[in-house]
Amino acid sequence: MTVTTTAPVSTTDAAPGTPPGPGSSARPARPARNLWLHTERYALLIAWLVVIIAFSVTLPTTFFTVGNLQNVLGSQAVLLILALGLLFPLTAGEFDLSVASTLSMSSMTVAVLNAQLGVPLLPSLAAALAVGLAVGLLNGVLVVVFKIDSFIVTLGSATVMLGLVQWMSNSSSVTGIDSALVQATVGYRGILGMPLQFFFGLLIAVIILVILTSTPIGRRLLFVGRGRQVAELSGLNVNRLRIGAFVGSGLVASIAGIVYAGSLGGADPSSGQSFLLPAFAACYLGATAIVPGRFNAVGTFIAVFFLFTGVVGLQMLGAQSYVQQLFYGGALIVAVALSQAIRRQSAKAHK
Amino acid sequence: MIPATSALAERTQQTDAPLLKIENLSKTFGGLTALSHVDLDVHPGQIHGLLGENGSGKSTLIKILSGFYTPDAGARAWLRGTPISLPIQPGYFRRLGISFVHQDLGLVPELSVVENLRISNIVAGSGPLINWKKEQALAAETFARFGLDIDPRETVDRLGDTDRALIAILRAVSELGDHRALLVLDEPTVFLPKEDTDLLFRVVKELVADGGMSALLVSHDMTEVLEHTDRVTVLRAGEVQAHLETATTTDEQLVRLIVGRSLRPAKQAVDLSTAAATHHAGAVARVDNLVTGHVDGLSFDVAAGEIVGLTGLAGSGFEDALAGIYGAHTATGQLTVRGTRTDIKDASPRSSLKAGIVYVPADRKTQGGVGELTVEQNITLPVIHRFRTWFGLNARGLSRRAEEIAESYDIRPRDPQALFSTLSGGNQQKAVLGKWLQDDPQLILLQEPTQGVDIGARSIIFDLLRSTAAGGVPIICASSDYDQLAAVCDRVIVLAHGRPHAELTGALLTHEAIAASVITSLTESPVLPKESVS
Secondary structure, X not given: OOOXXXXXXXXXXXXXXXXXXXXXXXXXXXXXXXXXXXHHHHHHHHHHHHHHHHHHHHOOOOOOOHHHHHHHHHOOHHHHHHHHHHHHHHHOOOOOOOHHHHHHHHHHHHHHHHHHOOOOHHHHHHHHHHHHXXXXXXXXXXXXXXXXXXXXXXXXXXXXXXXXXXXXXOOOOEEOOOHHHHHHHHHOOOEOOEOHHHHHHHHHHXXXXXXXXXXXXXXXXXXXXXXXHHHHHOXXXXXXXXXXXXXXXXXXXXXXXXXXXXXXXXXXXXXXXXXXXXXXXXXXXXXXXXXXXXXXXXHHHHHHHHHHHHHHHHHHOOXXXXXXXXXXXXXXXXXXXXXXXXXXXXXXXXX | OOOOOOHHHHHHHOOOOOOEEEEEEEEEEOOEEEEEXXXXXXXXXXXXXXXXXXXXXXXXXXXXXXXXXXXXXXXXXXXOOEEXXXXXXXXXXXXHOEEEEOOOOOOOOOOEHHHHHOHHHHHHOOOOOOOHHHHHHHHHHHHHHOOOOOOOOOEHHHOOHHHHHHHHHHHHHHHOHHHOOEEEEEOOOOOOOHHHHHHHHHHHHHHHHHHOOEEEEEEOOHHHHHHHOOEEEEEEOOEEXXXXXXXXXXXXXXXXXXXXXXXXXXXXXXXXXXXXXXXXXXXXXXXXXXXXXXXXXXXXXXXXXXXXXXXXXXXXXXXXXXXXXXXXXXXXXXXXXXXXXXXXXXXXXXXXXXXXXXXXXXXXXXXXXXXXXXXXXXXXXXXXXXXXXXXXXXXXXXXXXXXXXXXXXXXXXXOOOOEHHHOOHHHHHHHHHHHHHOOOOOEEEEEOOOOOOOHHHHHHHXXXXXXXXXXXXOEEEEOXXXXXXXXXXXXXXXXXXXXXXEEEEHHHOOHHHHHHHHHOOOOOOOOOOOOEEO
């Protein structure tokens, strides 16, 4: 088995359990490759535009409206933030299957503390962030210190957290969170008629874009994911970087949880799980675009909205809500298949 | 094809005829000749040694036998008098009665002994059910017959190297069933201590004697061949130098055949096998009592601007020393660089780099650089923190640095944005050297610095190393490439059994003298390759 398999537990020595890597990165080195690369780079963006145009033509009165644009852009902040956080472990060659549970736990922490126990909003939010940090740290330490595959560790921690959330909430929804949080996420629509959560998502996308592309840490994470032995021999503190990647995804997942709590005005013990697969689908699909072959923030951003545009359009055409699962699940498989094709293509180009 | 007659009948019929006969075997790769008109007779019931340096054609010959390579037209071969059609179809060797034990042994460490022994039956799917009780009993019986103390239920990763090698050999023979003819041992003993090698060959002798088969032992180690074979064939540069009866062969005769020159004793070489480590005035780097991998107590020093080579047979420890010193592998000992003494036990690549010690690994693909990233990204990784600004990374500074290195190390194409994997081996190695040498190192550790590198790049790299050393930096170079050691080193230390064995300087820094010293490094009283005489 090689790293190019999609099996979660691979037997490669360099990085056990490496996520099915996206294809090789390909910065233009030869003019001959530029055209292909540019098409590849913007293919997802073009696909998104094609989908928008197709639905606009078929559904001029419902789909092609300002209201729908605001809905599509404004409603995906939770998924976007969650997927962006996932970029840290994926870049470092690790899986984090616990992000959706962290989101649930974070939103439930806010709801229980603020709505049920009457703790003021800000300390409740701080507690939620602390939960995310702690979960990430625990995941990272288990993976690094006990040398357990991240796939297994985070599958376990995800399930443990689900249990904790059920216990915290008595298995029922909790409502009545401070309306300030609701206002700050979905209530206030003063800017372009968009909820503030969209701008939070945008801000986090920019921050993560900068961290991954323009800081030594981002560069080092890339080497940890792509060539663990090279990273070790180059004196990088590989273990600390791997732990840091989990802490990053845990923290960002807890931010997603806070936004989720705000958008619901409460918390629900189970619905957070439905974000897990779309988040992975967005990351892998995003890795086929902009910097093809590399998990990247801009690609992920486009992928989130591309996927949701498709879902909204299909539902407006009369598809049942299950189309969402078909669409996201299919997109994940197609994205991984595409990135393998890119990897093979560029491997061939380099021979 | 295996004749229908029983193996036993055949044996009695054809005791005098060679079991394996090869005539006029040649193999060229492009314009390069790997084997040239090789003849070989392996007699039944014998252990036949195949001796030669790296690149002498031993492994090409073995790979033709296993069907991996197609020989040039004109070659002929017989097994028990029956012509074999060449090339041998891949995987067909087993049906001919030939089995291979390679240096890596091919065992699955996580599985039990008996599972490993039966692995080919399992793959072939001999029946719906495997009777493990019966298999265990069979294995136990086999071990008992050879006087071996191995529990068939033990997992292989809990066994020592010797037991693993024995299991691989017993498996190779048992896979042949009744059609056993030739057991090819491709350096299976390099990691074993002397006593264990003896045990292993006792088992091989019994197998050969009682199974009507022969063994072909491929080796670098002259001593092993002299002690354990009946006949020996020496290859040099793809040609047979001699076929000899081992009993009437001397080690000096073999050295001359392998290396191509006669060597007679002189005074320059230092026998380190009994001496304590020599310390030189002006040494700026010093290793004391290094223990790591196969290294078992190595001390030496390096003067400012000196290039010291480490070499030896596979398993002698020379391959493990540098990663140990650098802290990439578990190791103990002390390292002193310019008066600062550190405990190697606490070293890590990180701490070593901070102290100015750099390690250039042999494996460019998995250790030197990441092929999917650009040359610039690879080159600047160790210094990336210096290019941090408040506005992210200083992209222009990074690309200027990469361009400078590409220029001064002559990396082609001169395009730091090219992917590392698109570079040729030689240019990858120049990039890796640039990556490590950019930061004024205090001590440079090089592992096989020109492996898989073309001749042009090789001489550029040699010049580079010499000019770096001339700047006063001590360099240690571990290599099995004797030409390279002769070309760049001021002094070469030959290791044996993890310890220093001999030290060569001055006129002894020739391919032949180093090779002779290495080949004889396991003899009881070293035949030191001293002044070479053509």
